[in-house]
Amino acid sequence: MFGLNVLFITSDDMVYGFGNNSEGCLGLGHNSPIPSPELIPELCHQNIQYFVNGMNFVIAVNAVKNLYGFGTNTCGQLGRNPETHRSNQKPELIPWFTDKNVVQISCAYVHVLALTGDGRVFSWGGNSFSQLGCGHPTQGWEHMYIPIGFQFEYPIQSVYCYTSTSFVITSSGHVLSWGDNSCHQLGHNISGVILKPKAISTISGVKAITSTEFSTIFHTTNGLYLSGLFGDMTKPIKSPKPIPCKLVVQQMLQINSYIGDNNEYTNYNNQFIESSPIGSGGFGTVFKVTHKLGGKIYAVKRLQFADSNEDTKQGVLEEVNSLSKLDSDFVVKYEDSYLESNHLYIQMQFYSQSLRTVLIDKAIVFGRQPEDQMTVFEYFTSCEIFKELLECVKYLHESDPPVIHRNLKPENILFDPNFTSNRCVKLCDFGLAIDHNIHRQTVSPFVHTVCGTFGYIAPEVLMGKQYDHKSDIYSLSIIGEELFGIDLQDWKLIEAKKLSFKKCIQSIYGTLLDMMSTPFWRQRPECREVLAKHNEWSIDKTVVTKQNNFHEVFNTLKSNDNSVFYEILFRKTQ
Structure with missing residues (x-):
């Protein structure tokens, strides 16, 4: 969570939180720091499945797709009128979604996107850069706490929202985006604010999106595409451009530092129990590992970049590129790849x-x-x-x-x-x-x-x-x-x-x-x-x-x- 906070659910359906608790984002009824885990009664025995967090606010989702919001509500991001509820220091049900069958939630700094099972997208919260897609930005004192619904022409597969930007991916792999495009981070070759959902015509086959305040990486079946102002660039990339396979390791590390908050595998040793090496493949050693949450077994190839020459680095990057494009029953499924402590990890399905x-x-x-x-x-x-x-x-x-x-x-x-x-x-x-x-x-x-x-x-x-x-x-x-x-x-x-x-x-x-x-x-x-x-x-x-x-x-x-x-x-x- 933003601000050094932790929430977790135990096997007996109890929910705990600890951390700095800014704006009451732990749902404990106050905003004082909590140094050790403390019970959150309102969420216990609610069959909570996961949490999605924004800037000092959290939305919890249970098994029947009910949403509970807590933390700051200055822009209506918890679905309640901020004039009467500046914050929810205890979790409260967002009743508007009790019958909507929400299948995905994405939270940004002050706005939220929700995707329902019938393909509708809802947005609410802050709208200073028209990130809600309603056709106009709002002033700081105006709030959009009642969700706005969209019904797109094509089925929507996933939703993403970041600082002041919003994205949806269709089932065919196309992307629509809206909100702040001052650095072309939305992927459109026009600067300024995009008032309503607008299709990006230059890319397809998009599987996932990772974004920062100024840049966006589109993960496609043909590799990674970048748009916006990245690193030490002085001029932005105005529409998505492919990142060459020969991307140097330093650039990959920079990308990894940007997307680290959205990558659930940023700490290999904390996420996996390493059983034993099961073989040596091209450029690395393959280990059998067990995920600590759920016990699922994976094969992870590990390479230490610090001692590798440029040919080896290039070979590994080509393997990641090849695996990410090959998504079929004919090949071992590529799950993820990530850089940590001079090691590159390639996570794949495990077969004995x-x-x-x-x-x-x-x-x-x-x-x-x-x-x-x-x-x-x-x-x-x-x-x-x-x-x-x-x-x-x-x-x-x-x-x-x-x-x-x-x-x-x-x-x-x-x-x-x-x-x-x-x-x-x-x-x-x-x-x-x-x-x-x-x-x-x-x-x-x-x-x-x-x-x-x-x-x-x-x-x-x-x-x-x-x-x-x-x-x-x-x-x-x-x-x-x-x-x-x-x-x-x-x-x-x-x-x-x-x-x-x-x-x-x-x-x-x-x-x-x-x-x-x-x-x-x-x-x-x-x-x-x-x-x-x-x-x-x-x-x-x-x-x-x-x-x-x-x-x-x-x-x-x-x-x-x-x-x-x-x-x-x-x-x-x-």
Whole structure:
């Protein structure tokens, strides 16, 4: 909270506060400083879910979306007439919202925005810069304590308000803003006051907004965009401009200092319990951590910038940029990134299993000795994994702009135990990923860049020659060899196999050879072309379910500690 105050809720639904209590913003009935936690009776047993604070005022929201306001009310920001209620030193219900189904609240210095479940936006409080969007500013002695409602043409996804500015993001990722635009912090190429909600025509795909008194950062699917007066600039950026990926670390630290009050992860050690390192990815070490509030587990990559060279810093920034743009079931979800004490933290979803661990367990789980041939069940499972892996890489290659992973290996292929969208395979570790401009005749910036993991690197990359996204296809062929237990150098081995699905084995053998094609790497097939022949190299699920021992194998897999194989067989044969 502003002014060094703390509010918290205990597991038995009791609410406490302590701090300097300016303007009575702790809701204790007075404005004296409180050095240790003190009970707030009016909020106890109200099932309070969260607090939103402005400058010396707070709005508490409970489970049934009732709003309680306390603190200063000089501009009507608590929804009460300031002429009769200059402050609420005890929490009071804001009755106007008891039936409005409020889903989000945002508080600024003296004004508030609320978003309801039916997409309406309400504003109230101070309006000196028309930040309420009513069409005109008001004098200091005029107050707008009765909420003003807006019904926009498009569904509204979220609302944000800052010092004297207001923003809404539509479900399609567009932004409307209004209020003080003296430094172009609203993203409009006109200075002064914007009286009513006005669309920003120059950006789209906006996911979140962070603002200060003079500048705004728009977090979009295409990276960060900046508008306004930032840092030591003498002239403002008049409309949103992209922040280059090569943004120096000092600038990132400056951004972080501005948005720190809005970032719930500003103190890593206070927010997380660090369990153990779970691997080393591009440019950093990955830790399994548990969030202290709620117990949710995450994977956090940590890099110490103080000892890093410029290439390493650039690589990490590119990974953050890549992760923020890739929002799909095909990749590990990027949660957040933040700078603290010369460390950059990248917070992601946590998954305990990689393809490496699956490959280690697979033969054992299916009861196969190294010299034995795969059963129809193991081959079917391998096909389903390879199919999903191809779909993941296809997503990268067909993104706009296309993305080359450049470090595909079993350790960077993870398994989702929840099978979100009936999928289990996800890609991670984008520290070496790059955008590829398909309109260039060459990929000149990367012609001589050797990167990746030895054994999975395409020969053209290893030799420092020209390459493109087909280098990922080569890596997939090596992974395919391991997954299907095939030695591409031994055709006689394939000929010798006496299996009911021998034709499928021969088809995947030929497919992997095509994917490995060297030196004519441009002839390697696209992922979509390999997927188009899925019915040639895979086994139909009916063949699997009609096996006499299907239920026996099914129950054996179900009882195994590694549930991945059971889940794949169960879900993919339905």
